[in-house]
Amino acid sequence: MPMIEISNISASYGKHLALDGVSLKVGSGELVVILGANGAGKTTLLKVIGGLVPAPGGRITMAGKEITGVPAHDIVESGVALVPEGRGIFGEMTVRENLLLGAFPARAREAEVRNLAMVLSLFPRLNERLRQTVRTMSGGEQQMVAIGRALMSAPDILLLDEPSLGLSPIMCKELFQILARIRDAGLGILLVEQNAKQSLKIADRGYLIESGRIVGEGTGAALKGDPAVQRAYLGAG
Amino acid sequence: MTLLLDILLSGLVLGGMYALTAMGLTLQYGIARIMNLSYGEFLIAAAFGALFLFTGMAVNPILGLLLIVPAAFALNWILYRVVLTPLVKRAKNQGMLEVDSILGTFGVLFVIQGVMQVVFGGSLQSYSYLSVPVYILGTTLAANRILALLFALVIGGLLYLLLTRTRYGTALRAIAVNPVAAQLSGIDIAAASALAFAAGGAIVGAAGVLVSMFLTFSAAMGVVFTMKALIVVIMGGVGNMMGALVAGLLLGIAETAVARLVDPGLTIAVTYALFLAALLWRPTGLFGRPAR
Numbered sequence: 001m002p003m004i005e006i007s008n009i010s011a012s013y014g015k016h017l018a019l020d021g022v023s024l025k026v027g028s029g030e031l032v033v034i035l036g037a038n039g040a041g042k043t044t045l046l047k048v049i050g051g052l053v054p055a056p057g058g059r060i061t062m063a064g065k066e067i068t069g070v071p072a073h074d075i076v077e078s079g080v081a082l083v084p085e086g087r088g089i090f091g092e093m094t095v096r097e098n099l100l101l102g103a104f105p106a107r108a109r110e111a112e113v114r115n116l117a118m119v120l121s122l123f124p125r126l127n128e129r130l131r132q133t134v135r136t137m138s139g140g141e142q143q144m145v146a147i148g149r150a151l152m153s154a155p156d157i158l159l160l161d162e163p164s165l166g167l168s169p170i171m172c173k174e175l176f177q178i179l180a181r182i183r184d185a186g187l188g189i190l191l192v193e194q195n196a197k198q199s200l201k202i203a204d205r206g207y208l209i210e211s212g213r214i215v216g217e218g219t220g221a222a223l224k225g226d227p228a229v230q231r232a233y234l235g236a237g
Numbered sequence: 238m239t240l241l242l243d244i245l246l247s248g249l250v251l252g253g254m255y256a257l258t259a260m261g262l263t264l265q266y267g268i269a270r271i272m273n274l275s276y277g278e279f280l281i282a283a284a285f286g287a288l289f290l291f292t293g294m295a296v297n298p299i300l301g302l303l304l305i306v307p308a309a310f311a312l313n314w315i316l317y318r319v320v321l322t323p324l325v326k327r328a329k330n331q332g333m334l335e336v337d338s339i340l341g342t343f344g345v346l347f348v349i350q351g352v353m354q355v356v357f358g359g360s361l362q363s364y365s366y367l368s369v370p371v372y373i374l375g376t377t378l379a380a381n382r383i384l385a386l387l388f389a390l391v392i393g394g395l396l397y398l399l400l401t402r403t404r405y406g407t408a409l410r411a412i413a414v415n416p417v418a419a420q421l422s423g424i425d426i427a428a429a430s431a432l433a434f435a436a437g438g439a440i441v442g443a444a445g446v447l448v449s450m451f452l453t454f455s456a457a458m459g460v461v462f463t464m465k466a467l468i469v470v471i472m473g474g475v476g477n478m479m480g481a482l483v484a485g486l487l488l489g490i491a492e493t494a495v496a497r498l499v500d501p502g503l504t505i506a507v508t509y510a511l512f513l514a515a516l517l518w519r520p521t522g523l524f525g526r527p528a529r
Contacts, residue, residue, distance in 0.1 A: 050421060076423035088418040090411050100404060101411050105423030153423060 003028045003188045004049070004080065004157045009058035010212075011041075011048050018044040019055065020212040026157060026190050031183040033191045033199040033220070035233050036209035042192040043085055045209070046159045049190070050082035051075040063156065076105045081155035085162060087146040091135035095126055098134055098145050102152025111154050118185075119148040122178055140171040147178075157188040164195045176202050196233035200224045208232075243376045244494050250382045252489020253389040254448050258462055259469035259481040260393055261440030267413040267476030268433035270331060271321055271338045275346035276466060277459030279438055282349055283309055283445025284454045285357050291364050298366055298446050299384070305446050306439050313438025317431045320345065325430070346459065353456035363453040385447040392443050396436075397478050409433050413476035441466075468508060472515040474522020484523055487511075 002025035011019040019041045026032045036042045047053040049060060051072035060068045062078045070078070082088070090098050099119060103112045120127040123144040129137065134145050143163055150158055160179070164172045172195065180202040183189050193199040200206060206223045208216035216229070223229050258280065265273050286305045290296040296304075324341055328334035367384060370377040400406035412419045412429055420426055441462075448454070448462075469488055473480025488511060495507045515523070 052417065052420070071425075072420040073423045073425045076421065082421050084417065084421065088415065088421050090414045090418060092414045093407075093411065097407055097411075100407060101419075101422045101424075104404065104408055108423075149418075149422065 002026065003030075003063060004190070005061045006045075006049060007059045009045070009048055009055045009060070011044050011053055011055040013044075018212055019048065022058075022209070022212070022214055024190075024207055024214065024217075026188040028156060028188045029183060029186045030204045031179065031189045031191065031202055033193055033196075033203040033206040034209055035193065035196050035199075035206060035223075035229070037232075038194075040209045041212040042209055043161055044212075046082060046084070046161050046190070046192055049075075049080065049159055050084070052082075052084075073105075076153050076155075077107050079107065079154070079156035080159065081150035081153045081157070082159040083146045083150045083161065083163060085165075087142055089134050089142055089146045089149060091142075092133065094131050094133055095137075095145055095148075096130040098149050099126075099130075099152050102149035103154075105153050108152060108154040112152070115152050115154055119151050122151075122181065123148055139166045140168065140175075143167065143171075143175065147182075151182070155187065157190065158182065160189065160191045162192055162194060164193065164198065172198060196229070200234075239376050240497065242374055244497050245490060246373065246376065246378050247382070247497075248490030248493035249486060250378070250386045250451075250489070251493055252486035253386045253393075254444055254485075255465055255469050255488050256482045256485025257389040257393050257447070258441055258444045258466040259473065259485050260396055260478055261437040261444065262463075262466040263470045263473070263476055263478065263481050264409075264433045264437035264440065266470060268409050269317065269321075269430040269437070270325075270334055270416075271317070271342070271430075271434060272335050273434075273437075274339055274342040274463060275349055275459070276342075276437075276441055277462035277464075278346050278349040278353075279309060279313070279441045279459075280445035280448065280462045281454055281456060281459040282353060283442040284449035285353060285362070285456075286442075287446040287449040288357075288362055288364050291366060298450050299388070302388070302443055302446050306442050309442025309445075310435045310439035314431055314435035316345065316438070317434040321434070322427070322431070325427075350456055350459060357456060359456055361453045361455045364449070366450055368451075379451060381450040385450050388447055389444070392440065393482060396440065397482075400478055410476065465508060468512040468515075472512065472519075472523060477522055480522050484515075 005025040007023045009019055009022045022045060034042050044053060048055040051070055062080055067075055067078050090101060099116060103109065125141060126144055126148060134142060163175055167175060176198045179189060191199055200220050200223055203220035205219055207214050262276055265271050283305050287298045287301045290301040291298055320341060321338060324337040325334060328337060367381040369380050371380050371383055400410055408424045409429055412426055416426055469481055469484045473484035488508065491507055491511060492504045495503050
């Protein structure tokens with residue numbers, strides 16, 4: 001059964017149609033990647049799901065409950081956590097404060113201690129830096145804080161907008177391994193990426209998005225072997 | 238030596254008032270994102286409230302705080318919900334909200350000032366509460382000033398602890414740091430902004446009562462306090478409570494020193510010289526928070 005189901009979502013900025021009838025679903029314990037070029041509408045899609053951008057007409061359900069048009073702070077309560085582009089962290093605050101804020105939603109309070117232990121075991125580096133101001137940390141460490149903050153809200157579905165952006169290749173590889181571990185723990189992950197190679201390696205399924213429309217869909221392995229995908233996203237001839 | 242101590246003590250009292258006032262303004266400006274030009278009017282209104290309670294009903298200003306602070310909180314909450322929320326809703330970006338809120342609260346300034354002129358008249362007002370000298374290390378300070386400073390420190394300290402040691406306080410600061418991430422962390426920005434604005438109003442209400450215990454005031458004086466609070470907020474860094482405290486105390490001591498050592502007429506000039514220096518050399522505040 002799909003955890004989150006998006007049907008027929010359209011969104012526009014002024015006259016520009018950013019999303020045109022997009023439908024997709026993510027199950028629990030499933031890692032789904034969305035591949036697409038810059039400006040294809042990937043970021044807008046995640047913002048719509050996260051409640052930051054309105055999408056009149058479409059329908060989003062989370063565990064069978066409709067969450068269309070719900071404000072962003074209530075979307076979190078339904079179990080959807082978004083790590084936005086630019087990371088969505090509190091740069092002027094400490095790692096500890098960022099993680100504490102992640103557990104602000106009512107749904108997160110009960111499991112707060114357990115989730116903190118989980119986040120710190122996923123990202124041991126954060127454990128050493130709980131008192132550090134996030135702004136002063138490296139890009140990779142900031143991304144750990146961002147994902148940690150989102151995980152602290154006890155989500156069922158994690159939305160990630162280009163988490164590998166600006167990371168070194170080694171960091172990148174480490175990050176995708178951690179995402180796979182989070183998926184294995186039972187969370188659904190919807191990942192927007194330009195790094196098709198790495199993300200398809202761990203993805204269960206994937207969608208291709210082009211000019212605001214879903215133009216292809218398949219399992220991670222199938223997409224990786226698809227010549228069209230290879231040409232467009234994997235840099236093969 | 239006595240003169241220096243005298244300047245330091247009087248400066249601390251004045252600076253404590255500035256710091257408290259600035260802490261309230263930084264709640265309104267840093268968290269609720271409203272540049273409230275009528276801020277000082279609420280301070281003067283609270284001072285008149287304390288005057289009325291003291292002279293009319295024999296309620297001392299410290300007890301008056303219990304009445305005036307909740308009233309200021311409620312009035313500011315209503316102001317935010319009725320007048321400012323529509324501006325917040327229609328603003329497409331922070332710049333637009335800033336312009337709209339400046340224009341809107343500029344109007345509120347004249348409404349409150351007008352009402353105070355009608356009710357209390359335009360003349361200078363004061364009352365005498367605990368104006369007995371206290372001897373400290375060879376110099377004297379009026380008891381009401383000491384009491385005002387103590388209360389400013391307690392209220393400011395409590396606010397600081399609430400904002401840094403509680404989850405909801407941390408959430409309020411988080412809005413000033415990154416409003417989008419705050420929403421994504423499940424913080425209801427609209428409700429939190431109303432609360433922060435009202436809390437800022439409550440703080441300036443408290444400052445008004447404390448100031449009225451030892452300063453002469455008139456219905457037209459609000460703008461002076463708005464300007465000084467704004468200067469301290471910018472010097473300390475928007476949204477930075479510790480910055481507001483340090484900058485407020487510095488401004489109070491600098492003003493007092495110039496008034497005593499050079500000429501009282503120069504205090505405003507010193508205020509703006511400090512402000513200009515801060516703008517030129519530390520535009521993001523003494524503690525160097527990045528500007529937004």
